[in-house]
Amino acid sequence: MSVVQLVMKTMPFLISRILVYALFGLISFLFLGLMIGISILLFRWFEFGAGFFFFIIAATFFTVLAGLRFLERYVLYMVKVGHIAVITELLRTGKVPEGKSQVAYGKDQVVNNFGSANVAFVVDKIVYAAVRQIQRWMMRVGNFLGFIPGAKNIISIISKIMEVSLRYVDEAILSYIMVRKSEGKEESVWKSACDGVVLYAQSWKKIIMTAAGIVAFVYVLNIGVFLITVFPLMALANWIANSAGVASFLGYIAVVGAYIITSMVKRALIDPVATVAMVRAYQLNIKDMEPSMDLQAKLLKVSGKFKSLFNKSKEDTHEIAATTQDEKGITPSV
DSSP states (O other): OOHHHHHHHTHHHHHHHHHHHHHHHHHHHHHHHHHHHHHHHHHHHHOOOHHHHHHHHHHHHHHHHHHHHHHHHHTSHHHHHHHHHHHHHHHHHSSOOSSSOHHHHHHHHHHHHHSSHHHHHHHHHHHHHHHHHHHHHHHHHHGGGGGSTTHHHHHHHHHHHHHHHHHHHHHHHHHHHHHHHHTTOOOOHHHHHHHHHHHHHHHHHHHHHHHHHHHHHHHHHHHHHHHHHHHHHHHHHHHHOSSHHHHHHHHHHHHHHHHHHHHHHIIIIIHHHHHHHHHHHHHHHHTTOOOOHHHHHHHHHHOHHHHHHHHHHHHHHHHHHHHHHHHHTOOOOO
């Protein structure tokens, strides 16, 4: 199934994200306008300097960012992981079970695979940190080729591609956890996550072309959306302004507004498409592949976060074994 087909078949998730981010963007602009109005009134009443305006705008900007992080952590994270669950099921079986909406099915799968969104969030964060450390190690290993003419430039480009695509790799590894659960494997999410990281390290060279396409897609659309929005907003600012000072201030506001719009479009539309592409590439390239124990041993030495993931997998494996023995009425040997 192609990326376009997967995107079309999971359109309810994109629509949900677009609606939520559009509402958040609207609220952000209203909040920005309110704060500008308040700052203008205070300026007229108390004759504050221009620095006061920039302080208000900066405070407003960081407040919006804090609100965005809260939204993504406590409102949209379940939607994101549910989307990954549906993508995984489509890649595995070609269809999603009927009888309920995709969003509802995705939420059920999150609970079935992780127990709660909080567990998925913690696994996600540790996997992200582990993969980042492993990528840096792989690039340091690549630096040994620096004596080859032009090798440093190539390594630098690959490093940048891997860095930008990292935010989607952890989501692909979450999909691997779901595949293992759907196959009936009696292993903890930590064990599956650990194996998923090893498989990524084994297959990253095959995934790099998809990653390069994702990076190009993200940059081109981000720049395009920003340019499409910033020029009309700046033109509007110049039309409203009655002096050079006011025009400069409103121009700054236009740039902030364009950044907010670009950020909302990226999160609502660009990120889920990139997620689809990365999950698909990862699943196709690790198919029928077994985690290498030799590589796992190397990763344990170079990544503290991966070692933490590995230790958690061992702890949960012992707990699962003890629970299974109890259920069968077997007394563990000492």
